[in-house]
Structure formats: structure tokens, C-alpha cells
Amino acid sequence: xxxxxxxxxxxxxxxxxxxxxxxxxxxxxxxxxxxxxxxxxxxxxxxxxxxxxxxxxxxxxxxxxxxxxxxxxxxxxxxxxxxxxxxxxxxxxxxxxxxxxxxxxxxxxxxxxxxxxxxxxxxxxxxxxxxxxxxxxxxxxxxxxxxxxxxxxxxxxxxxxxxxxxxxxxxxxxxxxxxxxxxxxxxxxxxxxxxxxxxx
Amino acid sequence: xxxxxxxxxxxxxxxxxxxxxxxxxxxxxxxxxxxxxxxxxxxxxxxxxxxxxxxxxxxxxxxxxxxxxxxxxxxxxxxxxxxxxxxxxxxxxxxxxxxxxxxxxxxxxxxxxxxxxxxxxxxxxxxxxxxxxxxxxxxxxxxxxxxxxxxxxxxxxxxxxxxxxxxxxxxxxxxxxxxxxxxxxxxxxxxxxxxxxxxx
Numbered sequence: 195x196x197x198x199x200x201x202x203x204x205x206x207x208x209x210x211x212x213x214x215x216x217x218x219x220x221x222x223x224x225x226x227x228x229x230x231x232x233x234x235x236x237x238x239x240x241x242x243x244x245x246x247x248x249x250x251x252x253x254x255x256x257x258x259x260x261x262x263x264x265x266x267x268x269x270x271x272x273x274x275x276x277x278x279x280x281x282x283x284x285x286x287x288x289x290x291x292x293x294x295x296x297x298x299x300x301x302x303x304x305x306x307x308x309x310x311x312x313x314x315x316x317x318x319x320x321x322x323x324x325x326x327x328x329x330x331x332x333x334x335x336x337x338x339x340x341x342x343x344x345x346x347x348x349x350x351x352x353x354x355x356x357x358x359x360x361x362x363x364x365x366x367x368x369x370x371x372x373x374x375x376x377x378x379x380x381x382x383x384x385x386x387x388x389x390x391x392x393x394x
Numbered sequence: 395x396x397x398x399x400x401x402x403x404x405x406x407x408x409x410x411x412x413x414x415x416x417x418x419x420x421x422x423x424x425x426x427x428x429x430x431x432x433x434x435x436x437x438x439x440x441x442x443x444x445x446x447x448x449x450x451x452x453x454x455x456x457x458x459x460x461x462x463x464x465x466x467x468x469x470x471x472x473x474x475x476x477x478x479x480x481x482x483x484x485x486x487x488x489x490x491x492x493x494x495x496x497x498x499x500x501x502x503x504x505x506x507x508x509x510x511x512x513x514x515x516x517x518x519x520x521x522x523x524x525x526x527x528x529x530x531x532x533x534x535x536x537x538x539x540x541x542x543x544x545x546x547x548x549x550x551x552x553x554x555x556x557x558x559x560x561x562x563x564x565x566x567x568x569x570x571x572x573x574x575x576x577x578x579x580x581x582x583x584x585x586x587x588x589x590x591x592x593x594x
Contacts (some may be wrong), residue, residue, distance in 0.1 A: 211438075214422070226413050241409075
């Protein structure tokens, strides 16, 4: 069987390494890239290199930034007495989209997951402990890891680790999503919704 | 709302321009690219630039190549008396995969589609006519455009255009796909299957 020219095979191969991109999609994307102008293709290539080279993690909270500290840590208007602990920079963005939270963040870059061999020292947790020692103004730590096994276990671990610090440690609420349907809710969610019921 | 760092937004934006990549997928791909090593990200970026820069169309048949002529046109073992006319370089690859066809190709880079304002002069057709004049050995032209309205119309147009050249002009067969199910075949396909029946 004849192959595509070498450079095209290489491009298809590289695109196929991306998550969720199978060989058919990689081919389709590659042919699309060939149909771009030189300038458009270069912009895509440069965006990849530039993003990879310029982005790093905030030295304070671990959020993505192109400077030493992220814009949230640099913003003196943000409330330094509350830190919201999340798993990823994407989660920071999700929190920011609700435009309600005015505190700061700490990004773990993962969760404790013994099954995958990821322990407490493999996530951005030591820096949280150090940060709490360096920032005595912190009054509350909101644990906003994902509501799944690893996220819950990580939240419990952190809560336990910091229980003697005097800092108030809270967990985001679990329950029925807004717009959700009781009939179709899974039992676990419904149980959490009942347990977390509040007086009106 | 706070945005991602500028270079990350730029990457998400560039990835989102690719076909079939929505903003959520673009974000996911962007974060995946950030998780690559510098070397891996550079390889992806370079593959895009290199493919775009090195690839061009074969001066004879219009197939993709990184030289003046594609490997098939350069291969003297291929049968020069048959030319298979296809819509795209991907179709060349599809034909090559069956390992049966030993003739040459001509890639139209599209189909005649008056609805989209694409006429006979907007596809790689003039070069086919010139090629047939320059290659008197061609005995058969297999029209292998896709079995849809534009592909059929383009095949009819070419057949009509070349009907006085003395070259045998054939169309690939339409019918039920192997492994297909009569019960679920659309009427058009079934009609073609009946029309194209052959004596056993």
C-alpha cells in the first residue's frame, strides 16, 4: 500500500496522539490544515509552541499563568481569608464564571488516587500547607474537588490533615443539579440531596 | 470574568477553528498540549508547519506529494493506459488500499456544484483534458467520483466532454455495500443494485 507523503503521515500521526482524536479524525484535520493558507497554518503551529513555552504555574496557588504569579493572586482586591481548593486550572475558570466567589484558589493538579499510584505528595498539597503557615489571615478553606471517589477522598485527606490548624474547612454542597430531574437522579446524588437538606 | 492567560486563549482559539472541534474540545486539547513535554509540543507544531510547507500537488495528476510528481506518476510499473478520476487525494488512498488497481489517477480537487458556484473550470479538469492529449496511450478513464448528486453530475459532465475522444469511459458500480442489509438499503441504492445486476 502506498503511503501519504512522509510529512503528511507525520502530521496525521502527531494529531492522532491528541486525546479523543482517532486516525480518521486525524486524517480529516491534517487535510484541513493542508487547505489553510501558509499564514493560518503557521499561526496554529506558533500558538502551540507559544502556549507551551510561555505558560507556567503560579508560584503561590498553582493556577496557570504567563507570569510568576497568576492574576488572581496578584489582585489585592480578592479576599485573602478564603482559599478554594480545586483540582485543575479549568476548575478555577469554572468557579470564576459564576462571578460570585471573591477569595483565592489553590490548584492541586490532580487528586489522591492510590489505584493510580498517586499519593498526597504527588499533588500540589505540600505547597498548600506551607502557604497556610505563611498566610495566617486564611480563615476558611473551601474544598471544591470533584464529587467522585478520588475527589471525596482527597477532600477528606486534606480536612484530616488540617483539622488542628483552627482554619474552618468546608466542602462544596452535593445535591440535585439545577434543571435536573428527581426521577432521573442517581441514588448517590439523591442521598446527598436529602442529607444536605436545609430549612427554608 | 477572568480569562485564561493570553497565549492559552490564543491556542484554544486556533484549535477551535479546526473542523469538528468545538470550544469545549478546543479547551481539552489545549490543556492536553500544555501537559506535553516541550519536545512533544514542538514536534506537533513542526509537523503542522512542515506538512503545510512541503506538500504540493503532483504536476501531472494533482495527487498530494512532496516532490514535483507523486510516487504513483513516477512509478513506471503502473499501467499508463488507465486513469482513475477521483475527487480528492483521500480517495486515491482509499483506492490504493484495495491493492487491486494498477493504473494511474487524476485528482479533481472537488466536484462541479452549480449550487456552490463551482463550475468545470474551478476543478482540476482542464489539466485532465490536456493530459489525455499528451498521453495518447490512455485507453480507459474510470470515473470514480462519489455516488452523490455532485459526483454523478461531474461524472456525466466529464463523460460528455470526452465522448468524442475514443477513450473508453467507465463509471464505478453502484449497489449494495458488502456486509450491507437489503432490508435497510435506501431505495436509490437498491434501484442502482437492480439496474446494475449481472448474470452469474
